[in-house]
Amino acid sequence: MKRDSAIFSRPLMIAGREKNSQSPVFSGGEQKDCIMEEIMRFIHIADVHLGVTPDAGMPWSEKRGKDIWNSFHMVLEEARRQQADLLLIAGDLFHRQPLKRELKEVAAGFAAIPDTEIVLIAGNHDYLHPKSYYRTFAWPDNVHFILNKDLTPVHLERIHTTVWGCSFWDKEDDRAVYGKHQRQMDSEFQILLGHGGDDRHHPFRANELTAGYDYAAFGHIHKAAQLIPNRVVMAGSLEPTDCNDFGPHGFWMGELTEAGCRVSFYPIKKCEYIRQELPVTPEMSAYAMVGLAQQELAKRAPYQISHLVLRGYRDADIVLPVQELAQLNRVVRVVDETEPDYPFDQLKQRYDGTLLAQYIETLEAYPDAASGRKALYYGVQAMLNAMGEGQET
Structure with missing residues (x-):
């Protein structure tokens, strides 16, 4: 499968990852060894916070809000260019309760990449309020919104993958919803999609997640980090949403094979x-x-x-x-x-x-x-x- 080069910056070293200027995740002999294996390519983002207007009152504030929308659409375009099998959105796609017209805008972007399965959950900012448009919105066929507040599987037969996840129903939820998970045998690849990590928002211990999942994709903390290299990753916010969000921001791109998972971080340099x-x-x-x-x-x-x-x-x-x-x-x-x-x-x-x-x-x-x-x-x-x-x- 032909792969285009990323439209963003080359991968950065995040929490121990090495720089790689060739394939986003594999290069040289490693890629050659995996040619005959089942390969599932994915992109992992979180905390996009569409609708936020950072640095209110500053001359660049309005532009920053528009740039965040543009960066989100750039990720969708990158999923198309890289022929990604799966896009994982680990909560807080919106900064607050989304408007219906905003959901239509997002849905149009999702519909433009029909060959990419998209799984998303609501975080603590865009939680499932009783009157949230999330609850009734009709998404394109390739979009799977996990509405349940308890851990629920989404079986994606075409890409031999099961994604487990749950959404926030309130601004805070201190339940340890992820816990220890017995690996299911109904799919080749098992992924956890989560949002949280502090005492008031779905607390978890990273080392408890590796037994049941091939990859755990998290959001909530805005600083990108590999909590366990290539296994448990906090995406960080796609772009900084607050002036105290220092350091690089962007998205993760990876591949799952029978041999395991490899991920790389791609910074977006709009701010x-x-x-x-x-x-x-x-x-x-x-x-x-x-x-x-x-x-x-x-x-x-x-x-x-x-x-x-x-x-x-x-x-x-x-x-x-x-x-x-x-x-x-x-x-x-x-x-x-x-x-x-x-x-x-x-x-x-x-x-x-x-x-x-x-x-x-x-x-x-x-x-x-x-x-x-x-x-x-x-x-x-x-x-x-x-x-x-x-x-x-």
């Missing part, structure tokens, strides 16, 4: 939040800080949005240009981690004979220079504040 440090020194003016920030921000990739982190020691009398920095292009947050550079010799002379002068002398002699310096700054700041002479911020 990436990064922490960008700005080194501050006591000699820097507010104007110089803004200028340096502009230079550093110009080095970013076009899809990157920054948390600008100010770090170092600033002049004790300066007012940081936080508002000016926050207005720079694609800066979502400004974080001040600087410390004031107090003139300790002058303070000792000015407050000679006081507790403040004694405190400075004691900490200056502290053997651990780094810890002593930090304690010195915090202590002096607190004492000056108590005396009504603290620093304006």
Whole structure:
């Protein structure tokens, strides 16, 4: 079966996976050894959160919402290009209860890949509310929505696969619904489709899932990770949906054979939040800080949005240009981690004979220079504040 190259970035190493620039999951001799085997190709996504508008109020907010829809359709196109047998959607396809017109849009995309079986569940964001359109919507023949709140199988005879899964019926469900599962013999491949992993959302232990399933496809945690390499995978969100969703986001593509499962992660680079440090020194003016920030921000990739982190020691009398920095292009947050550079010799002379002068002398002699310096700054700041002479911020 001919395979096109992915339209996204090449696979990244996620939790121990090696980079692979050839087939998404097999290369060289490994692929040759499996030619005569039954091969089931699949794509695994989760936490798409269609309908979300990240970074509300920011100039790029509306575009980010549209990009998430576009990324979802790009995955469907990739399923067609790669002739994927199965698409697994592990919950939270929508950020909230879907509108009927939104379901029609999604269904049209699913119908465009009729040779790909699609299995999906509802997560804690798009849970099955009693009035949810999920409950009555008519999906294309290749779509299998697991509505039950308890673990239920979907038998896909054409691809010799059984997918087990269940949906959320409320925002929270602390039942351990996955548990230990006895392997069923009705299909060659057994897959678990789940959403959760914390105490309030279908808690589970990854090592309990390997006996009953060839692959466990999870969603809910937005950071992609292989909990057990090639066996239990948390997809992560398709795109970051919050400015604190750092790191790569994307989808997983894999193959199941009699020999086992192999998966690779493909990042989608429409948006990436990064922490960008700005080194501050006591000699820097507010104007110089803004200028340096502009230079550093110009080095970013076009899809990157920054948390600008100010770090170092600033002049004790300066007012940081936080508002000016926050207005720079694609800066979502400004974080001040600087410390004031107090003139300790002058303070000792000015407050000679006081507790403040004694405190400075004691900490200056502290053997651990780094810890002593930090304690010195915090202590002096607190004492000056108590005396009504603290620093304006």
